[in-house]
Amino acid sequence: MTDNCLELIGEVIKPPKLSTSPAGIHHCQFVIDHRSMQTEDGLTRNAFVRMQVVVTGEQSQSLTRDLTAGINVKVRGFINRHESRNGNPILVLHAQQIEMIN
Numbered sequence: 215m216t217d218n219c220l221e222l223i224g225e226v227i228k229p230p231k232l233s234t235s236p237a238g239i240h241h242c243q244f245v246i247d248h249r250s251m252q253t254e255d256g257l258t259r260n261a262f263v264r265m266q267v268v269v270t271g272e273q274s275q276s277l278t279r280d281l282t283a284g285i286n287v288k289v290r291g292f293i294n295r296h297e298s299r300n301g302n303p304i305l306v307l308h309a310q311q312i313e314m315i316n
Contacts, residue, residue, distance in 0.1 A: 218292040220307055222265060223315060224248035225286050230278045242274040243267065244281060246289065267291075269309045277312045286315040 224246030231243045244267050252261045267289055269277050281287070290311040295303050 219290070220293050221288065221290045222246065222248050222263070222307060223286065223288045224263075224265065226281055226283055227264070229283050230281045232275070232278075239271060240274045242269045242278040244278070246287065265307050266296075266304065267307045267309050269312070277309065280314065281312070288313040288315055 226244055227247050228245040233241045233243075235241065246265055246267060248261070248263045248265065250261045251258055253259075288311075289307055289309045291307050291309040293305050293307055296306045298304055
């Protein structure tokens with residue numbers, strides 16, 4: 215089995231949305247934008263990604279209680295495929311660590 219680990223720094227663009235599943239499991243969802251300059255094959259290019267982030271379980275409230283739109287965060291976790299309401303596949307970052315960045 216190979217590792218699935220992603221670390222992404224970005225700006226929270228949508229405030230966190232808290233919910234509880236019918237089984238009583240807490241979830242928090244929010245969206246971050248990442249922008250950076252990357253070098254690829256000796257050329258510099260702009261990189262942009264908008265990523266949905268999900269935090270599940272007991273840690274969801276403690277990891278996300280201070281999140282507001284406009285702050286920068288470093289999120290570490292794993293990516294997983296979800297489906298949008300219209301059936302399109304999307305990648306979602308399941309956060310295991312969230313760090314506020316000044």
